[in-house]
Amino acid sequence: MSFFNDVYVVVKDIPPGKVATYGQIARLLGNPRMARQVGWAMAACPENHTPCHRVLNRFGACCKGFAFGGEEVQRALLEAEGIAFGPDGCVDLTRYGWERQAE
DNA sequence: ATATTGACGGGCA
DNA sequence: GTGCCCGCCAATA
Numbered sequence: 001m002s003f004f005n006d007v008y009v010v011v012k013d014i015p016p017g018k019v020a021t022y023g024q025i026a027r028l029l030g031n032p033r034m035a036r037q038v039g040w041a042m043a044a045c046p047e048n049h050t051p052c053h054r055v056l057n058r059f060g061a062c063c064k065g066f067a068f069g070g071e072e073v074q075r076a077l078l079e080a081e082g083i084a085f086g087p088d089g090c091v092d093l094t095r096y097g098w099e100r101q102a103e
Numbered sequence: 104a105t106a107t108t109g110a111c112g113g114g115c116a
Numbered sequence: 117g118t119g120c121c122c123g124c125c126a127a128t129a
Contacts, residue, residue: 004126023112026124032113034124039110044126057111066110
């Protein structure tokens with residue numbers, strides 16, 4: 001559970017109003033392909049301190065039904081953060097894409 | 104105990 | 117440019 005824990009740290013480091021992708025987090029961890037495990041980390045999602053709703057796939061969208069409460073809930077939370085959804089249900093990663101501030 | 108899958112992404116043909 | 121295969125670690129069967 002080592003990198004797993006690291007995933008939580010990175011996810012928790014995501015500032016409000018920003019979104020991060022699995023690949024982005026994976027890259028931060030040092031392995032670009034561990035995106036799957038990032039998703040698994042979210043699956044184990046200690047929702048009390050892990051904003052999994054800010055973690056999306058590279059398309060800027062989440063898998064419907066796999067979220068903590070539903071896509072509608074996730075969408076509502078992201079909109080509450082100030083994030084706008086596109087007509088295709090994707091977040092503008094170009095604008096809301098979280099940049100790693102700590103290297 | 105071992106094998107496969109699993110919220111994905113990247114690299115190579 | 118597009119398509120297919122491989123990889124990472126943990127959990128579940």
